[in-house]
Amino acid sequence: MAEVLGHLADAEIALAFRIRKIAAEPREVLVAWDQDRWADNGGYRRTPPREALATFAALRRSNLAYVGRLSTTQKAQHGRHPEYGRLTIPQLLAHWADHDLNHLEQIRAAHRRLAGRRRLRP
Numbered sequence: 001m002a003e004v005l006g007h008l009a010d011a012e013i014a015l016a017f018r019i020r021k022i023a024a025e026p027r028e029v030l031v032a033w034d035q036d037r038w039a040d041n042g043g044y045r046r047t048p049p050r051e052a053l054a055t056f057a058a059l060r061r062s063n064l065a066y067v068g069r070l071s072t073t074q075k076a077q078h079g080r081h082p083e084y085g086r087l088t089i090p091q092l093l094a095h096w097a098d099h100d101l102n103h104l105e106q107i108r109a110a111h112r113r114l115a116g117r118r119r120l121r122p
Contacts, residue, residue: 001110004103005052006044007035012059015096016066018079022089023070026077030087067093 014033021030044052070089078088 001107002047002049002052003039003044004106004110005049005056006042006047007039008100008103009052009056009059010035010038010042011099012056012063015092015099016059016063018081018087019063019067019089019092022077022079022087022092023074026079028079030079030081032082 010033018030021028067089075089078086081087
């Protein structure tokens with residue numbers, strides 16, 4: 001679970017950077033990030049889950065406020081991703097939501113596994 005929370009926090013940073021890049025520098029190249037290397041070198045397994053969750057929550061609040069301040073014109077802009085091509089802010093926001101739902105299900109599954117182990121203990 002700590003790895004998922006660490007990944008969510010870093011994904012929040014990467015996605016937020018892309019949104020800011022599009023809003024401030026439309027039509028420019030958006031950098032890719034290697035999530036596996038970030039996980040390996042970012043110490044996800046050594047980060048306490050509460051700390052990762054607090055980081056994610058703070059970043060999410062800030063990013064939602066930022067997106068809320070964007071103008072209609074900024075929201076209509078796009079950037080160019082090396083793998084995915086043209087990306088707009090609405091596309092990034094939709095990806096953000098799908099990404100969260102996927103990882104929330106991973107966390108729920110981990111909780112179910114842990115709850116099952118606890119019931120099996122005498």
